[in-house]
Amino acid sequence: MPAHLKILALVGFMLVVVATPREWFAAYAFFLAALVAVGAVGRVRPGWVLKRMLVETPFVVFAVLMPFIAHGPRVEVLGLSLSESGLLSAWGLLAKGTLGVIAGLLLAATTTPQELVHGLERLRLPQQLVQIMAFMVRYLEVVTDEMRRMAVARASRGFVARNPLHWPVLARSVGALFIRSFERGERVHLAMVSRGYTGRMPR
Amino acid sequence: MTTPVLDVRGLAFAYPDGHQALFGVDLHVHRGERVALLGPNGAGKTTLVLHLNGIHLAGAGSVAVSGLPVTKANIKEIRRRVGIVFQDPDDQLFMGTVREDVAFGPANLGLRGSALDAKVTEALAKVGMEEFADRPPHHLSFGQRRRVAVATVLAMDPEILVLDEPSSNLEPASRRELADILRDLDVTVLMVTHDLPYALELCDRSVILDGGIVAAEGRTVDVLSNADLMRAHRLELPFGFDPVAAAATL
Numbered sequence: 001m002p003a004h005l006k007i008l009a010l011v012g013f014m015l016v017v018v019a020t021p022r023e024w025f026a027a028y029a030f031f032l033a034a035l036v037a038v039g040a041v042g043r044v045r046p047g048w049v050l051k052r053m054l055v056e057t058p059f060v061v062f063a064v065l066m067p068f069i070a071h072g073p074r075v076e077v078l079g080l081s082l083s084e085s086g087l088l089s090a091w092g093l094l095a096k097g098t099l100g101v102i103a104g105l106l107l108a109a110t111t112t113p114q115e116l117v118h119g120l121e122r123l124r125l126p127q128q129l130v131q132i133m134a135f136m137v138r139y140l141e142v143v144t145d146e147m148r149r150m151a152v153a154r155a156s157r158g159f160v161a162r163n164p165l166h167w168p169v170l171a172r173s174v175g176a177l178f179i180r181s182f183e184r185g186e187r188v189h190l191a192m193v194s195r196g197y198t199g200r201m202p203r
Numbered sequence: 204m205t206t207p208v209l210d211v212r213g214l215a216f217a218y219p220d221g222h223q224a225l226f227g228v229d230l231h232v233h234r235g236e237r238v239a240l241l242g243p244n245g246a247g248k249t250t251l252v253l254h255l256n257g258i259h260l261a262g263a264g265s266v267a268v269s270g271l272p273v274t275k276a277n278i279k280e281i282r283r284r285v286g287i288v289f290q291d292p293d294d295q296l297f298m299g300t301v302r303e304d305v306a307f308g309p310a311n312l313g314l315r316g317s318a319l320d321a322k323v324t325e326a327l328a329k330v331g332m333e334e335f336a337d338r339p340p341h342h343l344s345f346g347q348r349r350r351v352a353v354a355t356v357l358a359m360d361p362e363i364l365v366l367d368e369p370s371s372n373l374e375p376a377s378r379r380e381l382a383d384i385l386r387d388l389d390v391t392v393l394m395v396t397h398d399l400p401y402a403l404e405l406c407d408r409s410v411i412l413d414g415g416i417v418a419a420e421g422r423t424v425d426v427l428s429n430a431d432l433m434r435a436h437r438l439e440l441p442f443g444f445d446p447v448a449a450a451a452t453l
Contacts, residue, residue, distance in 0.1 A: 114299035114339065134299060141341045142293050187294040194256050194287045195308035195359065196279060202310030 003111050003119030010107050017099050022092030028099070035102050042110040049105045059097045063090040113137040131201060135188075143181055150177065206270045207231040208363045208391045209255065213264030215415075216250060224250040226415040227264065232363065237385075237392040239402035239423060242412035243437035248395045251412065252365055255393075256285040269362050283312055286356030287365045292348035296340035301332065301351050304340060308359040326358035327351075330384050346377025350384065363391040370398040399427055399440055403449055411436050424450040 013031075020027050039049065070086025077087075111119070117137060121130045150173055161170055189197075209232035217223040224247040232238050242248050253259045254266050257273045266273040268284045286308075289295050298304040305323045314322060327333045330350040340348055349369070356364060369385070370378045378401070385392065385405055396402050402409055402423055409423040413436045419426060426432065427446035433439065440446065 117299065135297065138297055138299060138339070138341070139293075184294060187289065187291065188297050190253075190258060191287075191289050191295045192297065192307075193258065194282060194289075195355065196282050196311030197307075198311070202307065 002122075003115040004122040005119075006107055006111060007116070007119045007123060010103055013103055014100055017096055022088060022095065028095050031099050032102075035099065035106065039102075039106055039109075042106060044106060044109040048109060049102060052105050052108075053098070053101055056097055056101045059093060063094045063097075066090040066093070127201060139181075139184075142184075143177070146180060147177055205234065207233050208236075208269055209393065210267040210270075211251075211254070211264070212266075214251070214254060214261050214266060215263040216254065216259055217262055224415055225254075225262075228412070228415070228417055230410060230417060232391060232393055234362075234391055235389075236408060237394065237406040239406035239409040240393060240395045240412060241397075241399070241402060241409055241426070241436075241438060242418075246412045246436075247415045248412055249367070252287060252367060252395060255363075255365055256282050256287055279312075283359050284362045285365060286359055286361030286363070288349075288352050288356050288367065288369065290367045290371060292340070292345070292352040295352040295355060296348060298340070300337050300339055301327070301343070302336040304351065305336075305355050305358045308355055312359065322358050326354040329357055329388060330354045331380075344377075346373050346380065349373065349377070349381060353381075353384070357388070357390070361390065363393060364388070366392065366394045366396075368396055368398075369394060370396065370401045399438065399446075400444055400449065403427055403446055404453070411438070413437075 013034075017031055020031075039046070066089050067082040067086035070083035070089065072083050072085040074081045075084050075087070076082075107116075114134075114137065117130060117134045120133065121127075154169070154173065159166070159169060161167070209230065211228055211230040214225055214228040214230075215223070216225040228247075228251060230251075240248055240251070250259065254261060254273065255268070257275070257278045260273065260275070268281055271277055271280060271284070273281050296304045298307060302323055305326050306319055309319055309322045323336070324333060327336055330353050332347060332350050332354060335343060335347065335351070340351060343351065353364070353366075353369075366385075369381060373381065378398075382401065382404055392406070394402065394406060406423050408420065409426045410420040411418045411426065411432070418436055419432055424446050427440060
């Protein structure tokens, strides 16, 4: 399936999920079933998705806290006094968040970053944004690699970041990385201009 | 005498901060020639290269490519005629896939559709990288990336290929593969390099740039075997390398 349709489907799905009242429990079961079906069709390994769902952890923590701190009528669950509206909010946050994360991961699992960028381009996202994203995708690995090499070089000279006294060293490393990336940007621009770039990507 | 592909006359240039890098360079490269540009670091080699496609414009003197002067008005055609392969392929390959990257130059020249595809395939075939067309550049080995970088420029049908340190950071096998590719290309080459055996292997003629002027030029084997000349310009052959014996095996 073309990437731009997948992106549209994801956005549409999210809007529907967010707009669904949280009391319609059956609807959420249906949403989840739909995602499982999509995952099965796209041959996405469940383990792959589960591992990456860890990004949701902060929301889960917040959702778990809600029943304890919210006001209003309270109910007894397992000997704990919990807020009824808090429980419902927690459920809503958790369900919507989880569905969103799964849907996003499914998109990520079935689409390469390049396809995503092209999809966004076809959806008429402004050229500048698309170009910035494309360059980010392209150079992410180059820059992380550079960062890793700097870390290895630091470590090889006996540096261990153990306490805040060491932070200035890290800050200088980040600064050096920024300058290197900036200079690389200039060289890339030079290479682009040398091949006839005039500020717009050819299409 | 035919019009040289590259005709640099009395070229002088100073950077905006006042640092003068070139003091009157004369350089001619004729069609089909492969010429090595040698010289110590800071001699002005990179500055000279950036004049060839109009990134820098001459402070004094002139640069012409196949008779067309390098001026602001001609810049588009000049950049088609002069293909520069930069030293770090990660600077040159900035698109998501090899195919898009090779297409970038010709697309900027207005090529579209099947003509563009054919041009991309042809350029990749010249460097033996057709089967990698749909891979992202950062998944290729360094040697492969260097070859793709050459293809990105070949796709523009340049009249002269300018290579900045083509053999740097290459393992010996990749270095030789690149040499084979360059030798088989039917294109004029100007090669900036510190790799003197590479210059001898690929280029009949060498030019030494030092202190912002052409200090010497001649057949590569003569330049490399002139010990006094070499020492005067901080050029050194690898240990045990004999240019005359090596040239005899070419």
